[in-house]
Amino acid sequence: MKDALKKKGMFVKKLSNQGKLFRKRWEHEFASALSVLQKKKIYMEQFLWHAFSYEKLPCLQGEQAIQAFEQQIKNDCYLLFEHDERVLQLSKCKHLTSADLSKNTNMYLEDLYVVDEDFTWTYVITHESSCGPYKDRACRVY
Numbered sequence: 001m002k003d004a005l006k007k008k009g010m011f012v013k014k015l016s017n018q019g020k021l022f023r024k025r026w027e028h029e030f031a032s033a034l035s036v037l038q039k040k041k042i043y044m045e046q047f048l049w050h051a052f053s054y055e056k057l058p059c060l061q062g063e064q065a066i067q068a069f070e071q072q073i074k075n076d077c078y079l080l081f082e083h084d085e086r087v088l089q090l091s092k093c094k095h096l097t098s099a100d101l102s103k104n105t106n107m108y109l110e111d112l113y114v115v116d117e118d119f120t121w122t123y124v125i126t127h128e129s130s131c132g133p134y135k136d137r138a139c140r141v142y
Contacts, residue, residue: 001079004038004100005096008095010092011090013089014088016085017072018087019080021082026080029115030048030057030137031051031068053132055131062132062133065090065135066121069097075094076117081111096114098123101125110127121136131134
């Protein structure tokens, strides 16, 4: 994935051993409205995106989510993964598309979370073909 993104003119930096920290921040920024009990009932400890698939938080889904992501202003972003400690920091990712992410991840094994540098929006691609993608919060367009 790293090389494919670099070919599109993005700067990609791997942040080692940051996955848990970024997932905690993601949970805080996007799922803090849910109680500990609510999170437990939807098995959020397994997959953070359950907050969306169980419809506990508002979001765009499917084609609407893809279109919102395509139109989203993207400057610097982070890519984080559900069960992995790697985080990729992307700079100059103005032209990052959903297709770039889908074709460069193993969608049957990985769950991918994209967030902007301030965690004001997220885009989530899941390993489940019937779930997602999901897009939450600010959709600032060009």
